Amino acid sequence: MKRVFLGRRASGTSLIVRSCLSSGALLGAIVGGLVGTSARAYASLYPTASARRSLALAYEHNTAMGMLFGPARHLDTVAGFTLFKAQMTCAILAAIWGLLTSSRLLRGNEDAGRTAILLTGSTSLKRWTGTTMAMFTVAVLAAWVCASAMAIAVSEDLSLRSITGTTTILLAPFVVFLCIGAVTSQLFATRRGATGAAGCALALSYLLRGVADAGLGLHLLLWSTPLGWVEELELPDRGSRAPWLAIAATSIAFTAITINLAGRRDVGAGRFAIRTERSPRRLLMRSPLAFSLRSLGVSATLWGAILVLASVLYGLVAKSAGATLRAGSLTRITGALGASGSGAVVVLSLTSLLVAITLSAFGVSQLAALRSDEATARVDLILMFPVTRSRWLLGRLTLIAVAIVGGGALAGLAMWTGAALEHSGVSVGALVAAGCNDATPALALVGLVAIIYGVSPRHTAALGWGLLIWSAGLVLVAVVGSVSTTLLTTSVFHHLSAAPAVSVNVASSGTMAALGLLGIVLSAVAFSRRDLVHH
Amino acid sequence: MSSRSASRKGTVVDAVIETTNLTKRYGRTTALKDCSLTVRTGEVMGFLGPNGAGKSTMINVLLGFARPTSGVATIFGENCTTSAARVHQRLAAVPSDVTLWPNLTGGETLDLFANLHGAVDSDYRNLLIERFALDPTVKVRSYSKGNRQKVLLIGALMTRADLLILDEPTSGLDPLMEQAFRSSIAEAADRGQTVFLSSHIMSEVEALCDRVAILRNGELVEVGAPHELHHLGGRHLDVRFNGIVPDLSRIPGVSNFTVQANRARFEVRGALHPILDALAASDVISLDVREPSLEEVFLEHYGERS
Numbered sequence: 052m053k054r055v056f057l058g059r060r061a062s063g064t065s066l067i068v069r070s071c072l073s074s075g076a077l078l079g080a081i082v083g084g085l086v087g088t089s090a091r092a093y094a095s096l097y098p099t100a101s102a103r104r105s106l107a108l109a110y111e112h113n114t115a116m117g118m119l120f121g122p123a124r125h126l127d128t129v130a131g132f133t134l135f136k137a138q139m140t141c142a143i144l145a146a147i148w149g150l151l152t153s154s155r156l157l158r159g160n161e162d163a164g165r166t167a168i169l170l171t172g173s174t175s176l177k178r179w180t181g182t183t184m185a186m187f188t189v190a191v192l193a194a195w196v197c198a199s200a201m202a203i204a205v206s207e208d209l210s211l212r213s214i215t216g217t218t219t220i221l222l223a224p225f226v227v228f229l230c231i232g233a234v235t236s237q238l239f240a241t242r243r244g245a246t247g248a249a250g251c252a253l254a255l256s257y258l259l260r261g262v263a264d265a266g267l268g269l270h271l272l273l274w275s276t277p278l279g280w281v282e283e284l285e286l287p288d289r290g291s292r293a294p295w296l297a298i299a300a301t302s303i304a305f306t307a308i309t310i311n312l313a314g315r316r317d318v319g320a321g322r323f324a325i326r327t328e329r330s331p332r333r334l335l336m337r338s339p340l341a342f343s344l345r346s347l348g349v350s351a352t353l354w355g356a357i358l359v360l361a362s363v364l365y366g367l368v369a370k371s372a373g374a375t376l377r378a379g380s381l382t383r384i385t386g387a388l389g390a391s392g393s394g395a396v397v398v399l400s401l402t403s404l405l406v407a408i409t410l411s412a413f414g415v416s417q418l419a420a421l422r423s424d425e426a427t428a429r430v431d432l433i434l435m436f437p438v439t440r441s442r443w444l445l446g447r448l449t450l451i452a453v454a455i456v457g458g459g460a461l462a463g464l465a466m467w468t469g470a471a472l473e474h475s476g477v478s479v480g481a482l483v484a485a486g487c488n489d490a491t492p493a494l495a496l497v498g499l500v501a502i503i504y505g506v507s508p509r510h511t512a513a514l515g516w517g518l519l520i521w522s523a524g525l526v527l528v529a530v531v532g533s534v535s536t537t538l539l540t541t542s543v544f545h546h547l548s549a550a551p552a553v554s555v556n557v558a559s560s561g562t563m564a565a566l567g568l569l570g571i572v573l574s575a576v577a578f579s580r581r582d583l584v585h586h
Numbered sequence: 587m588s589s590r591s592a593s594r595k596g597t598v599v600d601a602v603i604e605t606t607n608l609t610k611r612y613g614r615t616t617a618l619k620d621c622s623l624t625v626r627t628g629e630v631m632g633f634l635g636p637n638g639a640g641k642s643t644m645i646n647v648l649l650g651f652a653r654p655t656s657g658v659a660t661i662f663g664e665n666c667t668t669s670a671a672r673v674h675q676r677l678a679a680v681p682s683d684v685t686l687w688p689n690l691t692g693g694e695t696l697d698l699f700a701n702l703h704g705a706v707d708s709d710y711r712n713l714l715i716e717r718f719a720l721d722p723t724v725k726v727r728s729y730s731k732g733n734r735q736k737v738l739l740i741g742a743l744m745t746r747a748d749l750l751i752l753d754e755p756t757s758g759l760d761p762l763m764e765q766a767f768r769s770s771i772a773e774a775a776d777r778g779q780t781v782f783l784s785s786h787i788m789s790e791v792e793a794l795c796d797r798v799a800i801l802r803n804g805e806l807v808e809v810g811a812p813h814e815l816h817h818l819g820g821r822h823l824d825v826r827f828n829g830i831v832p833d834l835s836r837i838p839g840v841s842n843f844t845v846q847a848n849r850a851r852f853e854v855r856g857a858l859h860p861i862l863d864a865l866a867a868s869d870v871i872s873l874d875v876r877e878p879s880l881e882e883v884f885l886e887h888y889g890e891r892s
Contacts, residue, residue: 241688241727327728328721329691336698346687427685435649435681436702437674582652585683 079197087205149228366469459490498570505577693722819878820853
């Protein structure tokens, strides 16, 4: 049989296309599922026009909700409600998906030496980068088609036009952050650097739009950030074209910048030079535990800085945002979180949920990094010395747990600092307790993912992030819509007390913390009884 | 009694590494099958085998990274699986296919290894850094493959551990550095350290090793001193005749018989007397007999069976 071999470039392109297709299709399926279920839930919960009008009155002009989830517009229609409910969750998910996809396909492939193999053929780095960027359209199209198809399959309550319009809006951050990740992949010489910089851009973008929506008269800030443009997007028959133009112009500009930068640098190098030499830094190298702390330190500091900054900002706006809360709208929001009360404490309770999700994301990212260390045999380099396996893992997981609890307390303190500057009248003790309370679902999740790592390390990252998205998605949807109680109990965040609006539920929080610690111990036991798994 | 030859309990342990019917399966794939091997105190044992033969699996089991499906592996009398940390107190290793921390410098990596091992000979470390021409102030990210390998080698050698387990240690090293490696291993052997050396480079194994074990498809097929393994390959004979070259190809044990003008080249396995009898009847000008190199033995051995 005659076999036809593709050239290097064509083979490389087909690999990129395959990767883009699978990445886009998976994102699309999640987004489409969320759109479909939201539409179905709305239609069954609010069947009459009057019920829909009541809902719209309760949520529209709600500053706290706007600050966290974006503006509530046209809630008396299925399409309007679906967009509101899914917009911020999907925006963040799609943005993370986009920056991870582009940094993996551009900088990740270069880091691993795969790009160098392709460049031995008849192509240049500039052309290859351009080809890869062009292939991103495959990812976007796959995401859009899958999202629309999934939404159509799940719900009959939205018109085809509304579905395609909604999925286009929800996937817009995917496009922008694909391009942002592409630019940072040219600037930084490592995938970690590229992803970190793009992640910082996303965090800053989220913060700016939160401040813009806080009712402080800074609404114009929305136009300085991609998530702000996304928030301004409306279905095709409504709203202005300006945010669409901003997104399109930025994407085109970033694509051009990416290709231009690729043409001006060496393969394997970034635009920002890396120092190759330095005098020795021997801090935290004395023991395996100390070295684990050193490894954890950089990312923990970065995550901590973002968390503290966000908490201070949310603390600052809590009082003014709380003052605009309508009594009617509170019932539903606080009820979903199990909270009661009004004003700043409720806003801070909603913020606590985001703190818990952030702490969980930190925990999952650390377990994914742990798996990566094993896959690249860095763990071998520690365990080939007189180091007990279970003790080493126990130490590393305990450090993650301590960082999570410390991060929670720090976030509480930062929220209090912001709130105190505005004389919100919430005590430091209540907010630090709320922060520590936020750490408990993260601990439970870390325990669960640690068991996965102990038993089946190859599935750590996928299942870990999947569990986090599932848990966070359910509870965020429940805050603004309806989710069955049975389903909701599968989310770790559902068991989080809405402190400081209510007292910390010691039994619930204690159980989650204990489950987390139990998971850590079980993981260490399982790890000591299995082979190290590379690649 | 040297400290090397004493077990933790004070009894003499002649076998540093001992595997008994060691089997390791990954699903349906058998990576190691009933491997029984002994590495004695103070010897340099070469471990040869083609890609996928199971060499790295054996080393992973010895280091306690992989658990045997059946059989036992011990080092200094301690079980490699259940007492890995204790075993590691007396060994140092160079694993293959590992990734160093890119943000640490070479020197910091060596400091880390020293701290994790507990004690190193710092003068010897400096000597090794000089011998291998390593710049320890450079970040690992900027090192070439060879320089990263040097960090691993220095990290293992500087410990002066009783046992060195080296998995393809010269991968990426240039010929000058290979020489530096050979002299370091010779020093280790002179000090009485035991070395378990997995390698593809036959000349290296032949030059350094007291004994060689050959692994094929997970099975140990040969164990012996390099000179003992030579019988596995044929002797190379190069004979010049005065006049016509007789047909010697039908003599038992003769193979690869080629004739060029008045010169015949061939290999002979087993006893030499049948061919010598035949040559005695001919008009021979010159006769050259050469023992096969370990590389030829290896290639021939695998060529025959695969």
